[in-house]
Amino acid sequence: MTTPADADADAVARLATDVRPDFPALRDEHAPAYLDSAATSQTPRQVLDAERAFVDAGTAAVHRGASEATGRATLAFEDARADVARFVGAREDEIVWTQNATDALNMVALGMADASAGLGDPRFALGPGDEILVTEAEHHANLIPWQRLARRTGASLRWVPVREDGTWSIDDARVALNSRTRVFAFAHVSNVTGLIAPAPELAELAHTVGATVVLDACQSVPHMPVDLAALGVDFAAFSGHKMLGPTGIGVLAGRADALAALPPARTGGSTITTVTMTDAEFLPPPQRFEAGTQAVTQAIGLGAAVRYLEGVGRERLAAREQQLATMLMDAAAAVPGVHIVGPAAGHERAALVSVVVDGVHAHDVGQFLDARGVAVRVGHHCAQPLHRRLGVAATTRASGYLYTSDEDVARFRAALAEVRPFFGVSS
Amino acid sequence: MNTDLASLYQQVILDHARKRSGFGLSADAAARHHELNPTCGDEITVGIAKDEDGTLSVLGWEGQGCSISMASASTMSELCAHRDATEVRTLIDQFRAMLRDREGGEPPESLEDAVAFQGVARFVMRIKCAMLAWVALEACLEQLSARERTAPAAS
Numbered sequence: 001m002t003t004p005a006d007a008d009a010d011a012v013a014r015l016a017t018d019v020r021p022d023f024p025a026l027r028d029e030h031a032p033a034y035l036d037s038a039a040t041s042q043t044p045r046q047v048l049d050a051e052r053a054f055v056d057a058g059t060a061a062v063h064r065g066a067s068e069a070t071g072r073a074t075l076a077f078e079d080a081r082a083d084v085a086r087f088v089g090a091r092e093d094e095i096v097w098t099q100n101a102t103d104a105l106n107m108v109a110l111g112m113a114d115a116s117a118g119l120g121d122p123r124f125a126l127g128p129g130d131e132i133l134v135t136e137a138e139h140h141a142n143l144i145p146w147q148r149l150a151r152r153t154g155a156s157l158r159w160v161p162v163r164e165d166g167t168w169s170i171d172d173a174r175v176a177l178n179s180r181t182r183v184f185a186f187a188h189v190s191n192v193t194g195l196i197a198p199a200p201e202l203a204e205l206a207h208t209v210g211a212t213v214v215l216d217a218c219q220s221v222p223h224m225p226v227d228l229a230a231l232g233v234d235f236a237a238f239s240g241h242k243m244l245g246p247t248g249i250g251v252l253a254g255r256a257d258a259l260a261a262l263p264p265a266r267t268g269g270s271t272i273t274t275v276t277m278t279d280a281e282f283l284p285p286p287q288r289f290e291a292g293t294q295a296v297t298q299a300i301g302l303g304a305a306v307r308y309l310e311g312v313g314r315e316r317l318a319a320r321e322q323q324l325a326t327m328l329m330d331a332a333a334a335v336p337g338v339h340i341v342g343p344a345a346g347h348e349r350a351a352l353v354s355v356v357v358d359g360v361h362a363h364d365v366g367q368f369l370d371a372r373g374v375a376v377r378v379g380h381h382c383a384q385p386l387h388r389r390l391g392v393a394a395t396t397r398a399s400g401y402l403y404t405s406d407e408d409v410a411r412f413r414a415a416l417a418e419v420r421p422f423f424g425v426s427s
Numbered sequence: 428m429n430t431d432l433a434s435l436y437q438q439v440i441l442d443h444a445r446k447r448s449g450f451g452l453s454a455d456a457a458a459r460h461h462e463l464n465p466t467c468g469d470e471i472t473v474g475i476a477k478d479e480d481g482t483l484s485v486l487g488w489e490g491q492g493c494s495i496s497m498a499s500a501s502t503m504s505e506l507c508a509h510r511d512a513t514e515v516r517t518l519i520d521q522f523r524a525m526l527r528d529r530e531g532g533e534p535p536e537s538l539e540d541a542v543a544f545q546g547v548a549r550f551v552m553r554i555k556c557a558m559l560a561w562v563a564l565e566a567c568l569e570q571l572s573a574r575e576r577t578a579p580a581a582s
Binding site: 360361362363364367368371378379380384387393394422423424 | 431432435436441444445466467468469470491492493494495550553556
C-alpha cells in the first residue's frame with residue numbers, strides 16, 4: 001500500500017520527467033546535460049507563449065495614452081507584477097521592475113548615493129563614519145555597487161570574512177555588525193558555495209543596530225519558497241532569466257517604507273507627478289523607479305514563469321532541489337582528486353556544487369565536460385575575492401533545477417571521472 | 428575520443444602544458460608585461476631582453492592558467508627565443524591570423540610546434556587563452572621599441 005508520503009516522494013523524483021516536455025531546448029535526447037541553471041535557466045514554452053500572445057494581440061506602452069491596447073497592456077503588465085508579488089510574499093507596490101538583479105542592486109546603491117547628496121529623504125544618507133557591510137563571498141553585483149557607494153559618500157566598506165571553505169556564519173556577521181553599520185548586503189544563497197544564509201536571523205540582527213538589509217536573492221527565489229515579509233529584509237533583488245523567465249527583466253523588491261524613502265536613481269518619463277523647468281515631483285513606488293518604456297513583454301513572460309513554477313509546486317520543487325544537492329555532492333565526492341568548495345556533505349546547501357580538480361584548470365575541465373555533453377560553468381563566477389580566499393583562480397560549477405534529471409547528474413559524474421586521466425594527471 | 432576535443436588538446440599541447448619551456452622570469456629582462464584573462468583568471472607575465480644585434484637574448488614567462496594558455500607560452504618560448512625582433516613580430520602575426528581563421532587554412536610552417544593550436548580557432552571561448560602569452564610578448568617588444576625611439580642607440 002502506498003502512503004501519501006510515498007506518493008509525494010514519487011512526485012518529487014518524477015519532477016524532471018514531468019516538466020521536460022515543456023522545455024524545447026531539453027526535449028532532444030541528444031541535448032547536453034544542462035547543469036548551468038545558476039547562470040541562466042532554460043525557458044518553458046508557456047513563457048514564450050504568453051509573450052507571443054501579448055504581442056500578437058497588439059503591443060502598447062503602459063501607464064500612458066488612452067487606447068484600448070494601452071489599457072490591455074497596462075493590465076497585463078500589472079497582473080504580472082501581482083504574480084511576482086504573490087510569489088515572493090510582497091505587496092504589488094513593493095515590486096519594482098528592473099533589467100535584472102544587478103540593475104536592482106545598483107538602483108539601491110545609487111539611490112542611497114542620491115540621498116547622501118541631499119536628494120530626497122535623508123533616511124538612506126551615508127557619510128564618513130558610516131559603514132557598509134558585505135561578505136567576502138559576494139557576487140560582484142553585490143560588491144562593486146557598494147564599493148562605489150562608499151567612495152561617493154566617504155562611508156567605509158567592510159566585510160564579513162569567509163573561512164577556508166568559503167563559508168561564513170551568523171557569528172561572523174555578529175562580530176562585524178556595529179552601531180556604525182548602515183547597510184548589510186549579502187547573498188541569500190551563494191552562487192559559488194551553495195551556502196544558504198540564515199536570512200531572517202541576519203536581518204533581525206542587522207536591524208537591532210539600525211542597518212538596512214539588502215538581500216541578493218538571485219539563487220534563492222527561483223529555487224526555494226521565499227517569503228520576503230517573513231524574512232524581514234528591506235530590499236531584495238532577483239533576475240527573471242534564472243527562474244524560467246526572459247532576459248532583460250528583473251525585480252527590486254522593497255518594503256513599502258524602504259522604497260518610499262529611496263530616491264529614484266534613474267529618472268525620466270512616467271515616474272513623475274509635476275514637472276517644472278527646475279524640479280520634479282515623483283509618483284509613489286513602484287512607478288517612481290520605472291523610468292522610460294519598460295520591458296513590458298518580458299515582464300509578462302516573467303509573470304508566466306512564476307505561474308508555471310506555482311503550477312509545479314514550490315514545496316515539490318524545493319524537495320527535488322534537496323535531492324539534486326545531495327546527488328551533485330555525491331557525484332563530485334565520488335571522483336578522486338576532486339575537491340568540493342563550500343559546506344561539507346550533510347550540511348544544508350543549494351542544488352549547486354563548485355569543485356576544484358587537482359592538476360587541471362577549470363577551463364580545461366569545462367571544455368572536457370562540454371565535449372562529453374555536459375554543460376557546466378567554469379571561471380570565478382563573478383566572485384573573484386571569494387576565489388582568492390579559496391586560493392584558486394577558477395572553479396567548475398554544476399547546478400540543477402526542476403528539469404535536471406538523475407541521468408544528467410550521472411553524466412556529470414562519469415565525465416568528471418575522465419578529466420584527470422585525459423589530462424595525464426596521476427591520482 | 429571526441430574529434431573536437433582531440434583537435435583542441437593535441438598531444439603536443441598537453442606535453443607543452445606540463446613541460447612549460449621558458450618558465451621563469453630573468454632579472455636581466457629589459458621589458459616585462461603582465462596579461463590577465465578576466466573570464467577565467469589566467470595570467471602570464473612575459474619578460475624579454477634584446478642583444479645588440481636585435482635578437483631576443485632573454486625570453487621567459489611566469490603565470491598560471493589552463494593547459495591552452497600554459498602550453499601556448501611554452502611553445503612560444505621555444506619558437507621565439509634567439510630570434511630577431513622583426514621575425515618574432517611576424518610569428519606573432521602569423522599565430523594570431525591562424526587563430527582567427529575559422530576556415531582552417533594551412534598554417535605557415537614557420538610556426539613549427541605552434542601549428543598545434545590551429546584547432547583552438549574553432550573554440551571561440553579559448554582563443555584568448557591561446558593568445559595570452561603572445562599578446563604579452565608583443566607588448567614587451569613594443570616597450571623596447573618605444574624606448575629605442577625616444578633614446579636612439581649610438582651607432
